Amino acid sequence: MLSLLDKNTLAIDGSGLKLATCLRRYQIAYNDGRIPTGGRSALLAGSALHAALRIKYETDAYQQVKEATRKAAHATIQKEFAKGTPDPEDWRTPQRIQETFDLYCKHYGRRVGNLIAIEMPFCHPLGSILVDGTKYHILWQGRIDRVHQQGSQIWICDWKTTTRFDYAWQSDWELDVGQLGYCWYWQQHSGQKPVGSMITPIIWRPPTASGKSKFPRTEFPNECPYLYTQERIDEWRQNVLGLCAIILQCHQSGHWPALSSCIGRYGRCAYLDVCTLPQAERQKLLATNQFQKNDWTPLQ
């Protein structure tokens, strides 16, 4: 939801900023607070895998996973799925996530370096801006998957599951608003500038009809490092404050322009059927069970 905590304080996170590449989409998802009901399994699978990895790192850190930890992680995956309603036909079942977790532990069981933090939520003042005579305070919030120290270097690490791993996917993280923002926050929090962001890709592919394929169904390609200069991190803050000013102007005026191409590399925007309706009919469709309340927050 558009997190105006009071009349003058806006809390913003990486997912919201990515949606704001189309201000209309930000309006529907955050201001109106409506998100599509489909895609539940993908979300549940993502949270279940993160919860299991959290147990692995909290318990065994950078050592090989113990059997008791593995069992606890598997039970957590089941519990996370029980919190929601998975799509019945989806391939991202609890069993598939348990298998992925086991394969991850086999691949990344032992690591060199120090684990500094794991699954760390935060909410931190980003700055104040003036929008049409009104002063707003902006809070930057999120959840860092893992902070890793290698020698004197600090890395802000993130697990990313994907069904496609190509040049475009890897390039997407170069200027990722979430990862840059996590580096900014870590520097405020600890006084130490991270060297950059480290993405751990976890490729999971749906099963094939024949059960055979030339590609494995789960793969762990090399981790992808992105180095961030101080200038780039500082520029991120200015960019986000500028974008917040635009969002708040839209909020004040009640007009949220459609700015984006509606078909992206992952297919059509989930709101295309809404935006192509006459204005007077859009809220009716958003109120149906094709959409649900957006109560997601990175702090939970």
Ligand code: SF4
């Ligand atoms: S369908 Fe197009 S205009 Fe509508 S929210 Fe999506 S990207 Fe924006």
